[in-house]
Amino acid sequence: MLFIKSFQADTIETDNLAIWLEEVAMALESISYHKLRFVVHEAFVNACKFSGDNHSSIIVVIRHQDKLEIAITDPGKGFEIPQNLDHFDAAAIGFKWNLVTDRNTAVIAEIRDPHTLSFHLSTEVNEPGNELRENHRGLISILKASRKLSYHFVPNSLNYLQITC
Amino acid sequence: MTQHVKILNQPACSVLSFEGLKNLDANSAHRVKAEIKGLLSDETINAVIDLSSIQFIDSTGFGALISVLKTVKGRNGNLILTGVSSEVRELMDLMQLLNVFQLSDTVEEAISKLNA
Numbered sequence: 001m002l003f004i005k006s007f008q009a010d011t012i013e014t015d016n017l018a019i020w021l022e023e024v025a026m027a028l029e030s031i032s033y034h035k036l037r038f039v040v041h042e043a044f045v046n047a048c049k050f051s052g053d054n055h056s057s058i059i060v061v062i063r064h065q066d067k068l069e070i071a072i073t074d075p076g077k078g079f080e081i082p083q084n085l086d087h088f089d090a091a092a093i094g095f096k097w098n099l100v101t102d103r104n105t106a107v108i109a110e111i112r113d114p115h116t117l118s119f120h121l122s123t124e125v126n127e128p129g130n131e132l133r134e135n136h137r138g139l140i141s142i143l144k145a146s147r148k149l150s151y152h153f154v155p156n157s158l159n160y161l162q163i164t165c
Numbered sequence: 166m167t168q169h170v171k172i173l174n175q176p177a178c179s180v181l182s183f184e185g186l187k188n189l190d191a192n193s194a195h196r197v198k199a200e201i202k203g204l205l206s207d208e209t210i211n212a213v214i215d216l217s218s219i220q221f222i223d224s225t226g227f228g229a230l231i232s233v234l235k236t237v238k239g240r241n242g243n244l245i246l247t248g249v250s251s252e253v254r255e256l257m258d259l260m261q262l263l264n265v266f267q268l269s270d271t272v273e274e275a276i277s278k279l280n281a
Contacts, residue, residue, distance in 0.1 A: 011191045018221070034221075034252045035259060041223055045191045141224040145259045 001028065003061040007044070009051035009075065017044055017059070028063055031165060036061075039145050040070060042138040043161050047074035058158065067147075068165040073158040079109070079117055079151050088114045088153075100136040107139060118150040119143060169193070170200040177279045178211035179204075180272055183218050189226030198229040205233075210242035213275040217248030222256055234266065243267065245275040 003024045007013045018037055025033035040059060047057045055075040062069045085092045092111045099107040099119070106122045121143045143149055148164035173180040181201060186193060205212065212233060216222075222230075234244045245267045249257070257263050269275035 014188075014190060014192060032255065034255050037221065038223065038256055038259065041190070041221075045223065045225075137224040137228055141227075141260060144261060 001063045003027070004058065006056045006058045009044075009048045009055045009057045011045055011048050014041055014044065017041065024061055028061075028068070030063060030066070031068055035145060035165070036068075039142055039163055039165060040072065042142050043070070043072040043163060046138045047072050047161070050074040070163040070165065071160045072163075073160045075158070081109075081111070081117070085111070090114065100139070105140065107136065107143065112150065115153045115155075116150055117153075118148070120149070168200060169197060170204060172204040175276060177276060178213055179206075179209045180213045180215065180276070181205075182215040186218060188221045188223075189216075189219050189229065190221060190223040191225045194223075194225040194229040197226075198232055201229070201233055202236075205236070210237060210240045211279045212237050212242070212244050213269075213272055213279070214244065214246050215248045215272050216246055216250070216253060219248075220250065220252060222253055224260075227257075227260060227262060230266070243279060245269050245278060247272050247275050 005020055007017055017040065021037045021040055022033055025031060025036045028036075040061075044057060044059065051057070051074060058073045060071040082097055085095060093113060094111065096108055096110040099109045101107075106124070108120050108122050110118050110120075112118045119139065121140070139149075142163060146163045146165050148162075150162050152160050152162060154160070169183050169186040171182050171184055173182075181204065183189075183197070186197070189197060214230065214233065230246070237244045247269045248271070249268050254263070257266070267278075269278060
């Protein structure tokens with residue numbers, strides 16, 4: 001099953017997003033509406049922060065066997081990576097860094113391939129990450145509520161956050 | 166601009182509740198946080214927040230509640246959340262916040278806990 005809809009990238013749209021997701025959750029029958037709303041809402045708000053005026057975010061929800069794949073596009077600024085790195089450089093593949101630390105939890109980012117960053121939570125906080133900012137709080141929330149989280153850089157097209165629940 | 170937070174000062178605590186607000190999220194949390202900050206006096210040690218009207222809380226909303234918790238904890242006080250719906254409880258569970266906040270079913274129950 002596939003669901004796709006475009007929303008203006010403005011947090012004022014979150015009420016309309018919630019209404020659409022209620023229909024999606026009802027059709028899927030495999031995920032609680034509240035969990036689906038929470039995960040997509042956090043990713044959408046994050047995409048809005050990267051957006052300027054007159055941008056939209058496309059949200060895709062696909063159910064594949066027992067997994068739910070969610071993709072949320074943003075207009076292109078995407079995630080910051082360490083300044084000395086170029087994620088398109090093959091030598092950077094496998095590089096991991098501590099994106100943010102929240103009390104005893106760190107968000108680890110890893111360059112998986114030239115176009116993909118993956119994220120996971122770690123309780124082994126060896127070094128301090130960036131100070132917790134609001135978009136990081138959203139990222140931590142998505143990680144806590146999902147199985148996998150990655151960000152895809154798509155040259156000449158729309159970058160997107162991919163969430164597996 | 167409409168004020169969403171109401172306060173009732175009791176001998177043992179301040180009781181905060183929301184009027185005309187269903188979502189404590191990126192659109193409302195900053196305003197709500199500022200309203201609460203303005204309503205809580207420097208003498209407030211214990212607080213109860215009644216979430217009966219709230220159907221959805223996002224990470225920004227939880228951040229606002231954590232900020233209030235930090236304020237009262239910093240005064241050696243306590244914060245109790247009441248009227249937490251099953252939907253919001255599900256989100257708190259998802260965010261591993263059920264052991265961060267103290268919950269009570271009703272405001273009266275919360276007040277008697279704070280009086281004990």
